Amino acid sequence: MLYACFMSSALPPFPPSQEPLDIPQLLEVGMGPEEPCLRADAARNRARLLEAAARLIAEHGVAGVTMEAVAAAAQVGKGTVFRRFGDRTGLLMALLDHSDRKLQADFLGGPPPLGPGALPLERLRAFGVAVLYRRVEQLDLHLAAQMEPTRRFSHPAVTALRTHIAMLLRQIVPEADCELLSQTLLNSLDPALIHHQTRQCGMPMERLESGWIDLVARVTGTRAPD
């Protein structure tokens, strides 16, 4: 009744922190109870599905990632895909899981200015820039995975980012409504917005980058006078 437990789909829950707790070990905490611990065949199929999906993306772009196509490419029934990932969004999210964990590890325990060791303001700047570029790297995937407004903000990976921003904000502007501000700030890095700005408005990444820096400065009230 207890199966080998690996390749979890969702990020581990990020405990709400009032204090700057930047322990890398956090990444490993809390994976116990809510990870279903797949059966051997299920885990194997899961891996094959993810691999197949990645291959399909590489070959035909995100639009080519049809649930039936993925199932066929993985030589698996269609129902299996849905059983494992819930829906298409879940599958795409799972594909982004690796990058998400990497980013999370970077700002939780990596070197400054992203990780602990730098000033909160510097970390916040670096954080936004990091998110920006990593999202651009896989923009199509992010866009495709972003349908459905409901889960967009409650996904663990997004929650982790928001919580991190909130923590940094609390160290910089403790008197502000950091919960709200963190949501606002993170939302300004919305993949759909990035897509619009870069691809539809033709803004270069440098502009978005300095836009984030400027926004942080304004929001935290740490603007150098012009």
Place this chain on the structure above:
Amino acid sequence: MLYACFMSSALPPFPPSQEPLDIPQLLEVGMGPEEPCLRADAARNRARLLEAAARLIAEHGVAGVTMEAVAAAAQVGKGTVFRRFGDRTGLLMALLDHSDRKLQADFLGGPPPLGPGALPLERLRAFGVAVLYRRVEQLDLHLAAQMEPTRRFSHPAVTALRTHIAMLLRQIVPEADCELLSQTLLNSLDPALIHHQTRQCGMPMERLESGWIDLVARVTGTRAPD
């Protein structure tokens, strides 16, 4: 070959303005060339479809607005719905058109603090609050109409809002990247975000409202010291 022209679906294009041009007449400008001017039967069917859709929403919620259901309720073929509105999003957008125009009229030519006559900063504050409440009023509709990240930012109604913010910003912080800032600010009023904050996080509207006020103050650097 020239038909009666009424009940246009899209908002009139909002000409890019460097100067504060707040003439109500703007609402009527530019409706000429790109409005197709429907044929009589087409216009009649269009009206029936919108009415049917509204009725369906009232009865079964937004989820009940199926293209086939709307067509059936309007006693019209399914193809007609798509011909007229392009897709489901288009239909839902058209349903929001009235509110959009009203809001636009309010901040273009209505009484202060929303309309011209008040200080730019006051107008910006009032603008966000107005958008906030109007979106909450029809939140489900806004959410359903918001699928597809591509058109979310390029729709005329959204563009109009963003342009207006940009115009106000230029009067307050001319040295800033107002284009970018306006997108950021408007995105902080994203219906999906509002949904998450009010319904998933349980934040009261007052908090969102003061959050906007505070955000505007921070972004424009007009914060009163605590």
Place this chain on the structure above:
DNA sequence: TTACGATCCGGACCGAGGTCCGCTTAATTT
């Protein structure tokens, strides 16, 4: 009034996401 052409209409058709349920298989227990 009649003829003409552009526009529109309708519903059959398709593809893809998502559900369901009977069957299979892996892990556990005796």
Place this chain on the structure above:
DNA sequence: AAATTAAGCGGACCTCGGTCCGGATCGTAA
């Protein structure tokens, strides 16, 4: 090793958004 059971599997099936094209209709011009 055999029995038990929870989990997984597969693919038929459904719904719904979106497309297409032959035929009907409207507005116009002769």
